[in-house]
Amino acid sequence: MPASPDRSNDTQQDHQDPDSVKSRYVVGIDLGTTNCAFCFVDTDQSDWQVETFTIPQWVDLGQIERRETLPSFHYQLTASESSALDSGLPWSSEQRQSKKSTPGCVGVLAREAGARHPGRRISSAKSWLSHDGVDRSADFLPWHGDPDVQRMSPLEASAEYLKHLRHAWDHDHPDDPLKDQDIVITLPASFDEVARELTIQAAKLAGLRRVYLIEEPQAAFYAWIDRHRNEWADMVRPGQLILVCDIGGGTTDLTLIRVQPAGESADQVQFHRVAVGRHLILGGDNMDLAVAKLAEQTFTKQNPETTLSSTQWDRMVQSARAVKETMLAQQRPKSMTLSVAAEGAKLLAGAIQVELTREEVDAVLLDGFFPNAKLADRPLAGQSGFQEFGLPYASDPAITKHLAEFLSEHRRSGLDDDDQESADRPDLVLFNGGVMSAGAIQTRIVDLLQHWFATDADDLDQWRPTVLASPRLDLAVAHGAAYYAMVRRGEGVRIAANLGRSYYMQVSDHPPKALCLIPGNAEAGQQFRADDHPLQLQIGQPVQFPLWVSSTRLADRAGELIPIDESEMTALPPICTALVRGRSRVDSLLEVFIESELSEIGTVGMYCVDADQSGRGKRWKLEFDIRSTLETDRQSHSGEGEIAGVIDVETVEACTQAIKDTFGNNPTIKPREIIKQLESIIGTGRDHWPPTLIRELWQFLLDHDDGRRQSPAHEARWLNMSGFCLRPGYGVAVDDWRVQSTWKKLHGKLAFPASQSRTESMILWRRIAGGLTAGQQEQLAAPMLANLRSKSRRIEPHEANEFWRLIASLERLKVAEKVELGDIALVELGKKKNERLRSGLLWAIGRIGSRQPAYGPLNSTVPTAKAENWITRLIEMDLAENEVPLALAQVGRFTGDRYRDLSAESREAAADYLVSRESDPHFVTLLRQGGQLGREEQSAVFGDSLPLGIRLGKV
Template sequence: MKRYTVGIDLGTSHTACAYAPLEGRAADIALLPIPQRLSAGEVQAQPLLPSLRYQAAPGELGEAWRQPWPPLEATDDTPATLGRWARDLGAAVPGRLVESAKSWLSHPGVDRTAPILPWGAPQDVARVSPVQASASYLAHVRAAWDAAHPDAPLHAQDLVLTVPASFDEGARALTLEAARLAGLPALQLLEEPKAAFHDWLALQGEQLAAQLAGCRLVLVVDVGGGTTDLTLIRVDTQAGGTPRLTRIAVGEHLMLGGDNMDLALAHLLEPQFAGDGGHLPAARLPAARLPAARFAQLVQRCRQAKELLLADGAPDSAAVTLLGTGSRMLAQTHTATLTRAQVLQCVVEGFLPQVPIGDRPARRQGALRGLGLPYPADAAITRHLAQFLAQHAGGDLPDTLLLNGGVFHAPALVQRLTEVLAHWRGALPRVLHNPHPDWAVARGAAAYGLAQHSSSNTHTAQSGQAPAAPKTIVPRIGGGSARSYWLVLPGKAGTAPQGICLLPRGTEEGVRLVLTSRRFALRLGQAVRFALVARSQGQAQAGQIAPLEGDGWAELPPLATALPAPEGRATAQVEVQLQACMTEVGTLEVRCVATQEADQSWRLPFAVRGAAGTDGASKSIASRTELESVSGQKGSEGKASRLPQALALIDRIFGTQAQDVAPKEVRQLRQSLEKILGPRAGWDVALLRALFDALLARARRRRRTPEHERTWLNLAGWCLRPGVGAELDAWRIAQVWQLYPQGLGHGQDAANWTEWWVFWRRVAAGLDEAQQMQVLEAVAGCMQKTVQRSQGKAAWGSYDDMLRLFAAMEAVPWQYRQEMGQWMLQRLLRPDESAQTWWAIGRLAARQPLAANAHRVMPPEAAAEFLHATLREDWRHNEHALFAAAQIARMTGDRARDLPDALRTEVLEKMRATHAPARWIALVEQPTAMEAEDQQRSLGDSLPPGLVLVG
């Protein structure tokens, strides 16, 4: 039996838990003291559990890591500790500290289920995924609760877990997965700003109506350690004076908070610790920087100084001391002075500047960079706020302000934000008092649970049963879904894609919408994948089709699953309608509902285990291959007018009917298509994929002759390159991967082997790690056999193309690429070795992958070996080695990937001395996007017009 409602705030900086008896009052809400280690010899219960995990070395913590409870995933070989002790240990050894797991949970650019934290840690440090780290904090709270309430285990209570309002469906799904791993399978998600406001509502008791009298629009600004959440709530007075509350808007995801302020202060002080005595080096050389581990240590010291200097009665300055390392710890210890004036200038003016209401966030990335996380280009929260109010409030600016989050312990930040809003309105806003911003979210989640329980009792009374008397006076905050959700449909070539609205903004929880006016044919027996986007502005109706144009569209993780075919059949097709619902749990649910059998439906879960477009999963988005409109509605139109002629030509070469086609006509298929469609370099993505789909449908006939096979591989690879970037690409990759085990039909022809390697290089970005490993093993074996033969080097095709294919395998563990790179360095000692070897080395040790997740990059200490090899070359006569050096020494802004400053300085000096292209110098000097010409050179092929990769 449920006895309590429990609210858990899984924060970036801290985790807190509040609870109350289900039949209690809002005044009964209490905080759960959470036992945690303060040191090797002390365990103490505190209201906040720092959301930190220390990944210790074997034996480092003795047996202390087991108490009060061993962390999730910790073992004798990989001990760990959480909370306060983790924070103190991590201050000394930051390379072992897992922090900001919640921010990583919302980072779609990495595989959030892969063990990648601590980011940039040494190779001997055991890693956990953002999901596992988050689960460990929740599991610790569960253990603390169960120890305090043995007769009422946490998993059996009424649970509310908070998430940022800006979390997308992928981050929400991963939060639920973390809760499941922690043993909390059944709970409800609640947006943090709503929770903070619920806490304020609960504190007012019977005075609530009087306290909200005269309020029209409440702005909730929640700035935590890692995110800034903006929410607007409209207040209407109902009959009898009871306020009706409606959440009308939430802001976009802003990875901007207290952590960024600490980073800014660390950047400010860094020159004083980086060996230049506080003076910037020569303008032509990069500014001195601390190694990643030392910089992380400096960030933590700056956090402590910031909290001291922004508090009431703060001193004028504080000392920031950074210890040395190893045997020279004392000799290398330095101290810098941080003044209150510097903190006010850096934090208040940098993050909350006085700006006009018409100001908008800058789009160009500023100097503020962290350790791997993608922070916004503009750190000014007030500019983001101005844009948010322009989009959602119009001329009706909020008259009431509620501030939440640890940063608002600082009176200077509260005062500045109040002044900015007053300047915009022409009058001071009313500021609602938040007595405990550190745990208001947890308390508010518990208050929300009480309100839900009270509402359930009221419903029971209306059904004729005798309920318990309501104990709480906390009105529900309505408003429904904060965003509209759209299924991406293919558009005309060269135009913006279209979308069909599945769920309009404002749809209430539990309401299921079925697109009855549109029916689709869904294929069963194969994996399907649907692309979704969301928008927090504008109004739409369910079933509405519109171009996905303008700002504000957020790409969501795709919906993906394998839908089973009827028993005894490999595939089948069924007519369905789409159904969408914002569940009571707080997540989006999409189903395909069979039109012939109303009780048959298929839930489509979110694919969140890899970065979109690089996980090799099958993909299906309203396309003719998977989901076809059968209701007479207009689908994808307007293929190029000459496309049918081109498809007819492909069918002539690879069609089912045997054609009297000469080998020369087969070989010249590409040239013939260019006569119809223009030069192939100008074929856009839509045209390329249409041609590829035609080739894929005729893949069985690719083996008719050696010429057929070479032509098919050459043209298909060109049309599918780089294997990601367009709708259905992952599905296409899944189809061509089925061809890999079949191999070549004409393997006796060396030219066919060459085209085989080129094909897989061109689509390599779409292959997952296991697939790339399989290709890598095959090509490595053929390379080894080729170099061992003194004659007949062409037996397995072009050595250069095998080399380039190997270098394109970005998803494989870096150790394999390091080993192959070392083999290549040995090969370079031969005078006849190919110049392409330097190109391959540049790809293998590059700082910025072109398509893979950033955690796949070779560590700087391993990449340095290859950079030193390039430095030994004469770059005036070896441009290939120069370009490799530019890729290996390239500055990303992520200290975990960037090479040491001294080494980059050496590269820059040599680049200038050899008159290297300015754009290559810029890549090493500062974080800069690679120009199209160099990206093509690095990739080995041009990208389709309009398609952009990570690098």
């Protein structure tokens, strides 16, 4: 049964590949969660074959070997380890000359050394790259790493793996460097657009430019086609449905491919990818955690007085991986001992050994992840029980329930309503991913498919899905990617794959409606224009474009206006921008429409087009606001700040005039009177002004920035009001833009050197610290830290309180800097001369040592041992200040996260101390049981009143 010829464009030019000459080699790279693989084709060979590139890497100190895979781990070497690796890899000298001040390695040694020192190792970077709740380009890995370890972003860690592959290839092929070859990188079919863009960015960071993307399930199927070149045509027939079930270390990816007739000949077929499952961070990593949980429970039953430290837990997870792999193999023992090495000098006496039976492991892995579900079963909603590493694991670990939901939604995808001959059940199944190498799991899934889709008892005996054999699941994706690179050149068998997801832009809130920008049947290279519903946008002001995606609404047309249904649609990171026409900053309304395109490399592009000139006007490229996914605009679709209230236009205009009368060219209101004037206009105290109003007031203040230069009093009031109106730096759409605009206007640009201006500027930065980047916080902190470290330390007494409150509010500082600050604050707290400063110092210690940051990432907390030391010292000081209970509750608060929580003894000591002081019982509860802060407590932690509708703890 011959395949229909491939009609794809075989040129290799696009925006990443300016060269018209085809490369000699084409390359497929599996950038995996647990392992990377590299396959290639030498196109100079007439009878070309896909080959595996063996990758040289450190496997131990002083030992280099070539392996078929490169484990996806990055390890920061200790000083002694670094000196041991000074020579070896041929490209080591180039790495030593890079900008990185601390040496690291990737591959087998990184995996093994990291098992011994988990705080120095980065793993699952690919899962973090797809985490839409963090800034994926920010440096925060390793999650809960050791304080002295230099952090990297998921983007940079991914680039490190690709750099290693490039160096290895270039050393073997100096005349054909990797940057000049056509490269296909694989990614999960369910990756969102930000993750796809970041994958391309990682390749650029690694020095690769001729890069294309392919979805992993498609690549796995391409590998199957290539491995069965001579017989695949006899194994499929038109009308069949193929399920690709890809479960790797980090994700579960489900795809349906339909076999359809092609051309006039009945024996010609085409493969059409017709459906893609939702993004699920659910795979082998979760199974490792589940086995480790089982081992921990068994151990604590046998040793009820003992609890595992975070380091012991990390090592238990590493040992659990070996237990999982052994117990899922065909030949497995009746039981297996999970061993965890001792800590420190305890040696053998401190080692942990737990025996697990295969029945216990089966109950956790098979019944927990692959239960005997029914086709009507659905995954449970809620929060995942696996929160150990900060990743948003799927709420329900039952993969078979996710499979049932996927097949129920998509089993007729690609069929016409009157098509009764084609299959609506998967006749063929292709397994891929490390987890699927376990025969027991394959059998469980095939058994369930048989029971779900057998029509009657006779059919149950006669019908069973056929498993398409794939001998190397660890290399299949890279193999298929290299084969697809040849398909792009017009050779081989092509899978016809449309986008499989529809994209929308929300254009109204009441009721919520969205405009379809890119339909699900889009193919690479297509462009769309949604000009039936032009939009009115404000030029020169920040605007937000809430985006949605759906993998089930595939029949919607580009330009169609549809109601938003959150059961069918998922919110994407919004696009936030400020549209400016040329150099003009004049505010005006502009009628625009949206143009969208699906690039040849599989990424989405969007443009805002001036509608006044029939498409010939100015175009603005819209970029996903990647950073806003961390804390500031993640909830922008629901608008937590916006729903707190909206003020009428007349009142807003009166406020505008009052600000103009204070900071304009002809002022009539004195700076000290403006707040009372605004409260009179609005009719309520300033603490009750809604976020939408105060953000408008901030804009009016920014428009009259020159007015602060009239006098020190004007500047002090302007700074005070600006910080108040923009606090806490997040919570309302496009707050990122507002904070950045404030930074550009103010940082290092005070008009008056007066103490009042300096103090108010510190208050402003403290209030909006949640919207500042890590780099900006470091810039603010650098001179303050230098002052604290200086022997001739000089902090003006009347500025000292705000000095400490500001530097303690900078939650994105390095953990080592926080530890240093806390230690200094405790020393200052004990000095008699600082009695008047104790309130600010106690507030600072509580904020710096908090187990639950007000806005920063959870891995920014100081180490538990240091926090326990601070609690002990605070109790010993026995200060009378009212801030002591809140400080102790912040530093010792129970969270349920073993990486952040203090020992039970330390928390109980703090709780007993608060009871003896007759402190608020809620502080005692926070120490013993955990819980949420009340509104007043949140304001106390923040150091100010919080705007209506906005809470702390956004990350």
